[in-house]
Amino acid sequence: MLTERARILLKTLVERYIADGQPVGSRTLSQYAALDLSSASIRNVMADLEDMGLVCSPHTSAGRIPTVQGYRLFVDSLMTVKPLNNIEIDQLEAQLHPDDPQRIVSNASQLLSQLTQFAGVVMIPRRRNAAFQQIEFMRLAEKRVLLIIVTTDGEVQNRVLTTERNHTSAELSRAAQMLNQHYAGMTFDKVRQRMQAELQSLHQDINGLMNLALNASEVVLNQKNEALVLSGERNLLRVNDLSSNMERMRNLFDLFEQKTSLIQLLDLSQQAEGVQIFIGSESEVIPLDECSVVTSPYQVNGEIVGTLGVVGPTRMAYERIVPIVDITAKLLSNALSFH
DSSP states (O other): OOOHHHHHHHHHHHHHHHHHOSOBOHHHHHHHHOOOOOHHHHHHHHHHHHHTTSEEOOTTOSSBEEOHHHHHHIIIIIOOOOOOOHHHHHHHHHHOOTTOHHHHHHHHHHHHHHHHSSEEEEEOOOOTTOBEEEEEEEEEETTEEEEEEEETTSOEEEEEEEOSSOOOHHHHHHHHHHHHHHHTTSBHHHHHHHHHHHGGGSOHHHHHHHHHHHHHHHHHHHHTTSOEEEEOGGGGGGOHHHHTOHHHHHHHHHHHHHOHHHHHHHHHHTTSSSOEEEEGGGGOOGGGTTEEEEEEEEEETTEEEEEEEEEEESSSOHHHHHHHHHHHHHHHHHHHHHO
8 A cells, every 4th residue: 555645756757758858866756846845855655666666767867767567556546537538539530420331430430540649549339239131161172172152241261160070962951042042041059049949949950050150150150350459559659659669660570460469369359348548568469568548448328339449658648648548439339320
């Protein structure tokens, strides 16, 4: 537990470091903390904070900077959030009008980048309720079957299935016929629920095939939505904290290009309510060790379908970034739900 003066000094130190980017000494703390403390008393408190792992001293300076744990304590219990002004909110609302869902997502990413001057990222909404109109199976080789899916909006997707055993053309035809006769037009969630009971009464020879087809169909229809829109990554080249190490920047841009680890991190964010902040190594994504990611899930008609966020240095103005991410998520939810 921190004393009240230790909390005030830590809050002041983090705020000054975010603002100036320089290690913060006792004289600066004395000037900004509005505490009637001697420099010696401030240094004692700083030594205690350092022992607790909340601040550290860069080798060349008498001042201190926050650690990941120091930032974490700051954002969890010390930060004073700065709400967006009406002009900024109006700007967001004007850009997030519900005419084209794909464009809304791109606009949201660009707005996050413009307002923060960091990288804005938005996961493309997943079609969790994708429905199929027709399914066909075609035998390719031993234990290999081509699955053809026609969605209710006329889109055609293919997937090669590897089955546990060989299936005859008659079995494949019978499985497709059953799916099409009984389940066409349903979402895969509903098909799965209904088939739980009905599959029990089916002959075991196509039971495995049907389950395999269901799983693969969901993957295929959601696969193109396993993507994200990234804007403003070049802004990070202007951030001294990051650009001073070109190897780190290369790794970061590799992460942006590959996207897989970033998608997994954003996926994780969907399991929490509201804004989440991953500071440095908390993300467990190595290229983000010197970065923070501020995220929030967004919804369509009450169902969480994706996550948006900002990627920037750990030395970011959290009190400003948090409300930007929060409001953008709410406005995006409203725009997509209206659509």
